[in-house]
Amino acid sequence: MPTPNAAHAGHDVLILAAAADHDPDPATLAVVDRMTARCPECAALAADLRSLASRLADLPPEVPAPRDFRITDVQAARLRQGGLLRRLLRPFGADGLPALRPLAGALTVVGLAGILLTSLPAGLQLGAGPAAAPAQNEDRSVSGAGAYGAAAPSTVPQAVTASSGANAGPGTKTDSPAPSVETVTPPQSSGTDTALGGSHPSAGTGSEAGNGAPVVVAHGPEASAFPMIPPAMLLSIAVLAIGLALVLLRVVARRID
Amino acid sequence: MLDSPSLGPVTPGLIAVRRAPPAVEDPRATTVADDPVQRRDLLLLDRARSGDLAAFNDLVTCYQDRLFGLVVRMVPDRDQAADAVQEAFLHAFRHIDAFRGGLVRSWLSRIAVNAAMDIQRARKRRPADPYPELEDDNWQPPADASSDPVTTSLAIERQTVLQAALARITDDQRMAIVLYDVEGYDYPEIARLTGVSLGTVKSRIHRGRLALRAMLVDRMELFRG
Numbered sequence: 001m002p003t004p005n006a007a008h009a010g011h012d013v014l015i016l017a018a019a020a021d022h023d024p025d026p027a028t029l030a031v032v033d034r035m036t037a038r039c040p041e042c043a044a045l046a047a048d049l050r051s052l053a054s055r056l057a058d059l060p061p062e063v064p065a066p067r068d069f070r071i072t073d074v075q076a077a078r079l080r081q082g083g084l085l086r087r088l089l090r091p092f093g094a095d096g097l098p099a100l101r102p103l104a105g106a107l108t109v110v111g112l113a114g115i116l117l118t119s120l121p122a123g124l125q126l127g128a129g130p131a132a133a134p135a136q137n138e139d140r141s142v143s144g145a146g147a148y149g150a151a152a153p154s155t156v157p158q159a160v161t162a163s164s165g166a167n168a169g170p171g172t173k174t175d176s177p178a179p180s181v182e183t184v185t186p187p188q189s190s191g192t193d194t195a196l197g198g199s200h201p202s203a204g205t206g207s208e209a210g211n212g213a214p215v216v217v218a219h220g221p222e223a224s225a226f227p228m229i230p231p232a233m234l235l236s237i238a239v240l241a242i243g244l245a246l247v248l249l250r251v252v253a254r255r256i257d
Numbered sequence: 258m259l260d261s262p263s264l265g266p267v268t269p270g271l272i273a274v275r276r277a278p279p280a281v282e283d284p285r286a287t288t289v290a291d292d293p294v295q296r297r298d299l300l301l302l303d304r305a306r307s308g309d310l311a312a313f314n315d316l317v318t319c320y321q322d323r324l325f326g327l328v329v330r331m332v333p334d335r336d337q338a339a340d341a342v343q344e345a346f347l348h349a350f351r352h353i354d355a356f357r358g359g360l361v362r363s364w365l366s367r368i369a370v371n372a373a374m375d376i377q378r379a380r381k382r383r384p385a386d387p388y389p390e391l392e393d394d395n396w397q398p399p400a401d402a403s404s405d406p407v408t409t410s411l412a413i414e415r416q417t418v419l420q421a422a423l424a425r426i427t428d429d430q431r432m433a434i435v436l437y438d439v440e441g442y443d444y445p446e447i448a449r450l451t452g453v454s455l456g457t458v459k460s461r462i463h464r465g466r467l468a469l470r471a472m473l474v475d476r477m478e479l480f481r482g
Contacts, residue, residue, distance in 0.1 A: 017463035022441075048470050051480040052419075056438035059416060063326035066339050069346050070314040079351045 008041035016042060020049040022057075089253035092246070104246035111240025118233035298361035306353050313353070317346050320362065324369045330435045331373040332380075333424040341372035348372070363446070370432070370450050377428045415479045422472045430465030437462050 012035075018024060019032040036043035071079070081087075091097050298319070304312035324345060329338040345368045356364055423431050432451060436442045437458075442450065447458045473480070 013467060014460075014463050017466045018459070020466060021462075022437075045470065048474075048477050048480070049466050051477070052466060052469055052473070053438055055415060055419060055480045056434065057441070059330075059419065059439050061326050061440060062322040063329055065321045065325040065342065066335060067343075069321045069339075069343050070317045071310065071346065071350055073310065075347070076310045076313075076350065079347060 008039050011035060011039060011042055013042075013045060016046045017049050019046060020053040022053075086253075089249060092249040093253035100246060100250060104243050104250060107239050107243030108247065109243075111236050111238075111243050114236025114239060115233060118230050118236060294362075295360060302353070302356060302361055305350075313350055316361070316365075320365050321346070323362075324365060327366060327435065327440060328369050328373045330420070330423060330439060331370070331428070331432050332376045333420075337376050338373070341376050342369060345369040345372045366440070367450050370436070373432070374451070377432075380428075411479070418473065418476055418479060419469075422469050425472060426465050426468045430461045430468060433458055433461035434465045434469075 015028060015031055016035070018028050021028075024032075032042075032046060036046050092100060298316065301312045301316045301319075305316065321342065324342045325338060328341045328345075329335055332338045332341060345365065348368050349365055423434070426434075429451075433447060436447045436450060437444070444455055444458050448455045451458070453461075470477075
């Protein structure tokens, strides 16, 4: 047979504390009545908790203030005027524009989503068909044999101009080393390259020869140093920056408020 | 209609019809329009809004002891409690236009509770600083002047012991108990004031009571009877 103390240890004392409320609900009281009828420890605890709650309620709500808290004219003038920063940030504070918080959140989310979407590989982007990748490959396969032939063996031309028929002149080139190797399509025709001497074994017309339109392909340090950022991503970055700025302004405004 | 002009004056003996009270133009929503204290507070607040500093200072005079009593039980350091109350009044003055109706007392209490919570958070960041009030015997809680000396000294001792025990329970439990048992707020209002759920408020109060009883188990004779 368990001792009274051991039995009390398993009792729910929180419900005894709940019974000391100002207005305990009848169900709680019924449970507590049953507990206190059977367990003397519970009865003593319930009585003590009620006494404590009653004495807490007897504590005077007012305690004489150690100083006068009235606001002086100088303080009032300063508070009315407010600091320049506080006045500027007031619209972003707790009492400011109510739509600011959801707007900041929405802009941040939209900006993040836009950056994620625009940074996806081309094949995964929404609305991008499978034809996009081959089109890029075609562009990259354009080569200008004339310029290629003019370059030193250790130097790969950076910009190649392929003209119709035989290469009419040297392609624009730079002497800086290329960081990447471009796949160059060997000349299919036996065209001559008079301007460049035609001594290079790979000299010849570009693969686009015959279409009449000059094609410019740029690869190399200049191109990779300033990668072309899609406008959609630029817009997303701007939206994200505005959203984050609004969040930051709100935090600062609430902090100094 | 009985009181329509076509019926002429109402003569005694006819059925009396209670007229609807005239609508009082009061844009603020308040559930205690008949409470004279609330009406006084709203009047003072209106005047303060229009730039009457004296009206706001009247409000300060009315509530400074109450707010200090509230905050000093949450932040047992009296200096810090006074700073919190001062900050609360300054905040109330600065944001007087943010009062959206309801009880002025609750509005001021909410601001004071926030100030007290700020101090508690700062305390948590510097837990090495003890509350000086625990060693400070200079301040005694006020007692009823009409009581006899024995009762008065007993009441003072009881309040001192209770205050010391309150200072030793957790900040959250102390705040909940002070708001519920001492200040008389109900559960939903405390949940709103402290920004936690109703269940959390109840749990803090109940566990706080058990913690107090565990601390005072040897001195419970002071509180019985």
